[in-house]
Amino acid sequence: MSDANALKDQGNKAFAAKRYDEAIDLFTQAIALDPSNHVLYSNRSAAKAGKKQWTEALEDAEQCIKVNPTWSKGYARKGAALHGAQRWEEAISAYEEGLAIEDSAALQKGLKEVKEAAAAAVGNDEGATGITKMFADPNLFGKLAGNPRTAPLLADQSFVNQLKLIQANPTLAGNSFNDPRMIAVLGVLMGVDIQGATRPEGSNEMPPGFGSSPFSAQPGPSSPPPKPAAPQPKKEPEPEPEPEPEDEEAKEKKRAKTEADAEKAKGAAAYKAKDFDTAEQAFSKAWEISPTDITYLTNLAATYFEKGEYDKCIETCEKAVDEGRSLRADYKLIAKALGRIGTAYSRKDDLDNAIKYFSKSLTEHRTPDILNKLRDAEKVKGERAKQAYINPELSAKAREEGNAQFKAGDFAESVKSYTESIKRDPNDPRGYNNRAAAYNKLAALPEALKDVETAIKVDPKFVKAYIRKSTILFAMREFTKAMEAIQEAAAADTEKQHTREIEQQMEKVAR
Template sequence: MFGKLSANPKTARHLADPGFVNTLHAVQKNPILAQGALQDPRMIECMGVLMGIDLNAFAGKDAPENFGASASSPPPRTPSSNPAYSSKPEPASSSKVQEDVPMAEEEDDDPEAAEEKKLKAEAEELKKTGGDAYRKRDFPAAIAAYEKAWEVWPKDITYLTNLSAVYFEQGDYDKCIETCEKAIEEGRPLRADYKLIAKAYGRIGNASHKKGDLAAAIKNYEKSLTEHRTPDILNKLRDVEREKKAADEAAYIDPELSEKAREEGNKEFKAGDFVAAVKSYTESIKRDPKDPRGYNNRALCYTKLAALPEALKDTEKAIEVDPTFSIQGVHPQEQRIAIYA
């Protein structure tokens, strides 16, 4: 900018004033200040040189006061009594005004900004290289490209989330989780897009699921949905929750403890404590859901408690589990008929 102004004889003389030069620096950093600075005719001349147009030609009734004028400018002409005077506008001056001329692009005077722009472009090129390698399943090359991209420009966590995707495809789930956690940690102070944070949490959930850590998968799917709700992650969460419930139930099965709980329920039933007996038989069923005796005995308790709908459900479940089951010659079907009666 200053190179262009110093090369023009009209504006070069203005640069001898340190105060005016400081004003130019302030306007360059904050263009909003230009509106107030236009009260200075020297600023108008500088803007015209930078834009490549003659701003003085635009002076008119809608222009700011003193727009394009100098201290020595003559007073405006007024109509005379000469009949030859016409209200028609005078022909344009020899310096023809060019309309819609784009502002000349200023050279970047900030070396730091130019360097950052260069590094960002380099990182994006590495990202493209990594994407091409990933699609070709050349995972080592993809890893090297994404790692280098993050090293060059550690302000975009996309390079880390892409890197985690490579580790996931390789089956290195621990490294995938570690990289996603780093992306989340680095992304917070960078104010990264919440969708990228959600993607990182979702990928941790996927990797944890692959490792068989269902609790961690559920935890990270829930965190992902907190950041950004998507149908894909929601469906995965529901599937893993069902899977974990089934796994927990399977892990809880213990026929010996089931037998112990059922015997405890029998004692409580004989003592007339039907509520306590229901709890013991329920524990027996959880410990061994394939044993019809727990359902049958709990149905008897429900009958004593006048909870007939629950009693019917248990007798039907006992028949479903073992259609041939009977106690002392009494089949659950007969018990069900008695309940209906």
Template sequence: MSTADEYKAEGNKYFTAKDYKKAIDAFTKAIEASSTPNHVLYSNRSASYASLKDWTQALKDAEECTKIDPKWAKGYNRVAGAQFGLGNFEDAENAYKKCLELDPSNAQAKEGLKSVENATKARNSNGDDMGLGAMFNDPNLITKLKNNPKTSELMKDPDLVAKVLQIQQNPKANATQLLTDPRLMTIIATLMGIDMDFPTEDPSAAGAASASKEEPKSTDSSSSKPEPEQSQPKETSSKPTTSETQKEEPIKESKPEEDEDVEMQDAVPSDKDAADKAKAEGNALYKQRKFDEAIAQYNKAWELHKDITYLNNRAAAEYEKGDYDAAIKTCEEAVEQGRDIRADYKLIAKSFARLGSIYLKKDDLENAVKYFDKSLTEHRTPDVLSKLRSTQREIKIKEANAYVNPEKAEEARLEGKEYFTKQDWPNAVKAYGEMIKRAPDDARGYSNRAAALIKLLSFPDAVRDCDIAISKDPDFIRAYIRKANAQLLMKEYTHCMETLQEAREKDSKLGGKSIHEIDTMYNKAAMQRFQAIDGETPEQTMERVSKDPEIVKILQDPVMQGILSQARENPAALQDHMKNPEVAKKVNMLIAAGVIRTR
């Protein structure tokens, strides 16, 4: 099996285990390992993103799938599912139609079109369908009911199946059938998660039976949304084989939801459906930047059903509106209420994260850090971690800027000079460090601290300080000389001589006040580089020097060969050539190596 197939099988395994993040990682590795673009891998990764309700990424992968193989009908079902999740019903409809153009018998697309139609009607309708539109709006509903032990026997009746299909097509018009057919009541109870049995066909008896059961749990409101692949297996299906390289691996796609809602206990499921409908309307208004109207819908949703997702959404609208104090109050309420109803920790983490963002907008960095940290305690996400670290860096920068004081910096400089004179090198370093904090743009602080660090034999730190000083003031010659001194003490002769050559060029433009000191140190570095090693004869020294890569390079330079030849006949001519800085550098190197003798 190829590496791509191994990763693909691994992704399927993680998906079956509902570990969608690891599934995404595995499919990503499979895509990277594939020698040619594979539309199936993009389709499977799209399903994984959709399971995490990341509709944007799901759509991106689905579109890449259809781009790789425009003739593969199922790819357009992926596109349709992602568009549905984003609330783009018209785009979802177009994608399902494209699938049917390629595969007219595709049942997934046919059911999907019905779901889109029903969702569109529900969005545009002000009538009351008793919540059936959202509950029955699932393209795989018939299959699920046939496989559910509580409804499988009922669904063997063709007449009942026909009634379910009629409710799917027109929930409002067919809602009254619930009052006349107790089997439909069993179906709706199953969809709501209520364990109801109907020993008789008497509706009152049925109600009495249901009253004795445990408090029902709400179903995931997204169960009414279309699942883009009809051929996908149930979560209990066995792992697919990987030999079918051009057949899509069975992947169960998540349900289109705009928010990450968690399943919580709900004593009145119909209120949950109505709350989700209000939330969806609020989301649509939010996207249109009609924040006041969106807030009203989120309030309505919260009044109908206690799910802090609605409060988090309301805080987002208040934040975008610019009403930060109201957004803070809403987030605090979300945390408090979330604790009471035992909301999912991820939702509470979102409330804390939003509080951090609000305080960051208000330039209250301390509180921003506080709430970002609280969010990470509840649930760690890369985005919030990045915000926390960025805010902490900003606090440090502000603190550093607030500490800047030129007068205090001068006091620290004089204090450092006094310690240096007394040869108290540690306190000199400390004083110059204080000078740097008080005046971070003054190159002298770094250069002076480098001088003290050299005395403490901390040569690498001295070089770093000199580099900072040079970056602050490129014409500060003293920083070059101190850097060269540290390099010389580390026996980095080549680097030392390069630093001094740069210092010579800078100094010559500034009047040449330090040229003598620079040349003296340059010659010292060159002599130490080429001086005889203990026990070495002059002939051995010359032989070693002649093999030095830099000396060999200079001697092989045609221009230098001409200059040296001319100098042998007319030594005075060499002085004219020395006016060229580059030639002077090479000649001084040869003099230091003993190749050229000046006597």
């Protein structure tokens, strides 16, 4: 997917410039083109982590693992997202899962950092920072519900409300440690059995190993002076995300594409020199090396076409269309392959399939060349259909049926019969002349005039057509033209078989 790789490269550049929104958008576009590319999910996870969008970063990391569960860097992404969300134990598990696949320095570093951050958060005697972070954990209630000691406490809505208040402002936790339930909560958050230590109800004494509450009131005069607070451990920085470098698979694809393009160039040169055998070998090899560009196939089909191997041309173009669909190739390339199929069918004199594929090509992309080929094929097909329909005997039969209908005064039906007669034998002027008479009776004078002119064109010596023309022009009050037509009838009647009809029409027009 060359387009997806280009978008990925642009996304990496935007990420390097800390333009995280732009990077996310570019990686998203790339994923739409190539949803099976695990590296794209990894890179988008990194960009979301750059914006501190830990939940979204985690979703992409998990999708990366789903697409390719054997790629250790996906677990590094997951660990980094969980680290940023301060879900220490889950982050540690993610890094350890990755290390089970590959003992990489990046995973070791991430695991070390998250363990140090978790230790700093707990911080035994080192101030309130660790405790406040524990109560600020967004997964607070999930952890409590999953522990048999604290799960029953969540049935008390007032206690739940108190926890929510502390979660919103963890510095209030110190005022609640006289409640043994809060000690149980703290133990679950710390992962130690604080509940194992007992103290009197209302006592502020903290369990052994935990030290004095950092939130307790200042000691009275009788109390020994407090020890100076130990320095806060330096907070480990959140993991800085990095886009994945181009993996070996992508590098191999680029190398193969370069080699295939070289074969394509060799084939094009041979094609121009009309060395079609060499061109065929080069284009075939290009597709074998890098089956990602259907121009290799359409070019190969062109060589088969020039060699007169039309079936191979069609087969190769059909493969180009199928592969192009799966590769989401440019619709213009799909149209070109379909058009070439149509041209091959034209050479095979299979006009039905030629028209079918020319039409398909125009649906993908409209070009004048294919449109003209479609019209030519349809014209030839129409002419052939007309020729195949010609049958003088059936023409005469249809004309006789029309004559009977005309005499019965059924002029509309007679038009249909005469039309069938014309189709069966378009070179017989009688069909046109008789239909003109029926049109005249129906007062369709323009159609009648057109038919007699066609009859004269088919047979310039057909006297009855001239007489009919004069009659129609007279009805249209074109008296001069009517006289000219009857004079033409007289000139055509060399054997004087229609003298009486001609003289009667002349007298009628001359009045």
